[in-house]
Amino acid sequence: MKKLFTNLLLGIVLSATSSAQNVGIGTNTPTGPLSFASQLGNKIVLWGDGNAAHYGLGIQGSTLQLYADAFNSNISFGYGRSGAFTERARIYNSGIEGMYLNGRLHLRNGDPSNLGGGGGIWLYNPGNTAQIGFMGTQNSQNIGFYGGSAGWGFTYNTINSRVGIGNDNPNAPLAFAATLGKKITLYPGATGDAGFGVAGNRLQLYSDNPNADVAIGYDAAGTFNERFAVKPTGALAVVGNTGLANQVLGSAGPTAAAQWRSLNSLIPTPSAGATATLPAAGTSVFFNNAQLNFTLARSARVLIWIDLITAQGCVFYPCSSYWKLFMYLNGNAIWSREIPASHIDQTYYSDARSLGPIVLNLAAGSHSIAFSGFSIRGEPGVTLYPTAMILSD
The missing domain is CATH 2.60.120 (Jelly Rolls)
Incomplete structure (x- = not known):
């Protein structure tokens, strides 16, 4: 008898709040198959009693909320059913990972009035107070990173598969901007840097301190074999030998290293x-x-x-x-x-x-x-x- 009374009451409520097969919860004028009252707060409680932290959906000012019940409970997207679910994306509530994606994310279009006009992602600083960089489409052929005073400091040309550093139109597998100064720092030292640079009409190869050599050789399974070196004093070394005063460097042919020789040995009788x-x-x-x-x-x-x-x-x-x-x-x-x-x-x-x-x-x-x-x-x-x-x- 009690069950019959409950079903009868539920039918009267649904009948009173439905219109054209729309159901209203807290509203007598539902505008969709299921409509809620225009009030802030919890809307659907999927797990929990709704009075404490729970799984569900809610509304706050200018915000649609999808939430789990704790910081270590995550929100997952995918397909299948609850008992046989294939995940494609996950939002972590721990605040460390943020979002993890399985598969691929396709970014399309963009904002023509904004930087580049192509798809991409703007990145904020850790305090979420300012945008510090953009990664995405620069133009019809380049993708890259934008930020700082250099703007598009790093680009990749998708037509010729070349990388530009400060160069939007790289003409080599790796091309730099046409500016003077340091180009590649291989080792930042305490008093200077080891690397490559460009000055006026000069290519520079330099070590990081006044006691360091600049050597040329070959690698054999991780072991460097020196063939030629410029010493800090300006002396030249061939296979580690700087020679003696007043000696000259002479070729020993194509199969041997050059040798330091005296003038007497170079002048045959x-x-x-x-x-x-x-x-x-x-x-x-x-x-x-x-x-x-x-x-x-x-x-x-x-x-x-x-x-x-x-x-x-x-x-x-x-x-x-x-x-x-x-x-x-x-x-x-x-x-x-x-x-x-x-x-x-x-x-x-x-x-x-x-x-x-x-x-x-x-x-x-x-x-x-x-x-x-x-x-x-x-x-x-x-x-x-x-x-x-x-x-x-």
Whole structure:
């Protein structure tokens, strides 16, 4: 009898608050299949008594609320049913994670009046008092991060798959803005940074302190193998060796490291590929009768120095004159030099001079170098002291 009375009463209530198959709770004029009264507070209590924290839906000023009963109770979105539920998104009430998503989130459109006009996410500071950055679509081809004085400081071009740092149109896999200064800091040190930079007409590679090297080499399973280094003093090291004073760096060929060598070791003797016969010291030149003859087993560079003494006699003095000296290679004149004489205020005058080096690049084979000299008065009498250095390849 009690159950029958309860069902009858419920039917009268629903009948009194329904209109056109709409049901009203706390309202006599429902405007939807289920309508609530226009009052703030709890609307649906899904779990709990509604007087304490519970699962449900509610309304507060300008806010639709969906809530769980405690800080460690979360709100999950997905499909299926309660007993066989597949989660796609979760809101954490702990305040640490915020929201966790399974699957993918698609952001479309955006606000054309706002930055970029594309889809994305604005991020607030931890106090939720100001926006500090945006990540999303910059234009029809770039996505990236926006914030700070640089604006779009980091972009990714979705057309050519290139990354720009301060550069909206990267022309390489990684491109920086056309500005001077530090570009990459590999290690921020206490007194400076190790990294790369650009100054006016200069690419910079630098270490972080005045005692640090800058080295070039290769990696072998995590172990660095040095091949070349610039020391803090400015010295150059090859395979760890900085060489000795006055040594020069010479190639050891394509399969070995370069080596520090003395000049003596770089200059082969004539027996290493050349033979030469010099004229006797103090030979007087009378039109090509002083010759340097030699044979090269391979191509070489020949350096020639000449010490000479010119003489001029004057019948009537004071007088002045100058000499001309010629050099011939294999019968062809290849070099000449005018040798001015000082003012002559005595009957006979001589002048000693040194010329050279005269550099010749010669092929393998036999060669002859000859000299001649005379004054403008046609007086022969140049005394030569030639010296030759043959540098084989």
